[in-house]
Amino acid sequence: MPENSQQEQPRRRQARGERRIAQLLEAAASVFCTTGYTAASTNAIARQAGVSPGTLYQFFPNKEAIAIELGDRLMHEMRETYGEALAPVDPATPLEEAVGAAVDRFIAFNCDHPVFFALMHGPDIPGRIAEEHDALHATLVSRIEDLLSSLLPDAPPAEVTRTAHVCLGMYKAGLELVLAHEGAERDAYTQEIKNVLIRYLEPLVGDRLGTRQDTGAATTRTA
Numbered sequence: 068m069p070e071n072s073q074q075e076q077p078r079r080r081q082a083r084g085e086r087r088i089a090q091l092l093e094a095a096a097s098v099f100c101t102t103g104y105t106a107a108s109t110n111a112i113a114r115q116a117g118v119s120p121g122t123l124y125q126f127f128p129n130k131e132a133i134a135i136e137l138g139d140r141l142m143h144e145m146r147e148t149y150g151e152a153l154a155p156v157d158p159a160t161p162l163e164e165a166v167g168a169a170v171d172r173f174i175a176f177n178c179d180h181p182v183f184f185a186l187m188h189g190p191d192i193p194g195r196i197a198e199e200h201d202a203l204h205a206t207l208v209s210r211i212e213d214l215l216s217s218l219l220p221d222a223p224p225a226e227v228t229r230t231a232h233v234c235l236g237m238y239k240a241g242l243e244l245v246l247a248h249e250g251a252e253r254d255a256y257t258q259e260i261k262n263v264l265i266r267y268l269e270p271l272v273g274d275r276l277g278t279r280q281d282t283g284a285a286t287t288r289t290a
Contacts (some may be wrong), residue, residue, distance in 0.1 A: 086125055091116050091138070096182035097134045104134060105191040106238045115270065126178045131193045134186060138196040140205055141183045155217065162272055166264050173238065174245055174257050184246055188239075208235060218272045237263055 094116035098107045109130050113123040127133045152172035156165045177184055186192055187200045197256055211231035219227055242258035 084126070087118075087122070088136075091123060091126060091133065092137050093128070095130070096180070097138055099134070099137075100182050100185050103191070104130075104186065104189055104193075109133075112209075134193055135195055138186055138192075138199065141180055141186070142199055144180070145176060145183065145203065146206075148172055149207055149210060153214050156214065162269055163261070163265050166268065167261050170238065170257065170261050170264065174242070174260075177242060177246060178253075180244055184242065188243075204235075208232060211235060222271075230268075233267065234264060238266065265269065 078117055091112065095107070095112045097109050098115050102111070109123055109127075110120055112130065112133065113120045116123070127136070149172075152169040185227055186196060192200075208228070208231050211234055212227050215222075215227050215234075219230070222230075238260060241256065242264070244262070245256045248256055
């Protein structure tokens with residue numbers, strides 16, 4: 068057999084294996100969203116993927132291994148998302164624009180991957196996922212602190228930390244409402260999250276960012 072053909076076979080097998088893993092993870096995401104982690108079973112995941120349980124066990128020994136692999140991939144993507152969403156803000160950027168851009172990125176990620184919320188905020192997630200989520204949360208708070216520090220240069224560190232926790236807490240509280248709705252109602256709840264964050268941050272930030280622009284959006288304040 069030619070050497071090139073011998074090299075191609077392992078690559079083809081590896082590519083098929085990666086496609087099968089992706090298929091199983093997609094099926095697991097659907098099952099976890101529908102039933103929750105505890106009620107999910109490997110049989111249900113295999114059925115959703117259209118494969119036999121034996122095929123599933125070739126790649127994952129149990130549902131915890133599936134959840135951990137899925138969680139690892141999602142958290143890697145989430146880190147990329149907040150790296151973009153929490154980039155330094157140009158001082159000429161209006162506050163509502165800066166807040167809106169960050170919220171939109173996070174909402175888009177969670178709407179594209181609803182299983183992330185189901186896995187990370189469920190009461191019964193595997194221990195390793197819980198530990199990694201705690202680390203992700205701490206890093207996210209730290210990134211928000213860095214962003215706020217440039218906007219609140221005179222604020223004591225404890226105040227910046229507290230403000231970062233409040234911002235993240237308000238976002239997470241609203242996220243559950245966003246994911247529970249679709250279409251225009253989802254958009255409306257997303258706008259409400261932005262409104263709350265803007266009205267919380269506006270008195271703290273003052274005129275350090277660009278002035279509010281009246282675009283006729285729901286962020287316009289009433290007297």
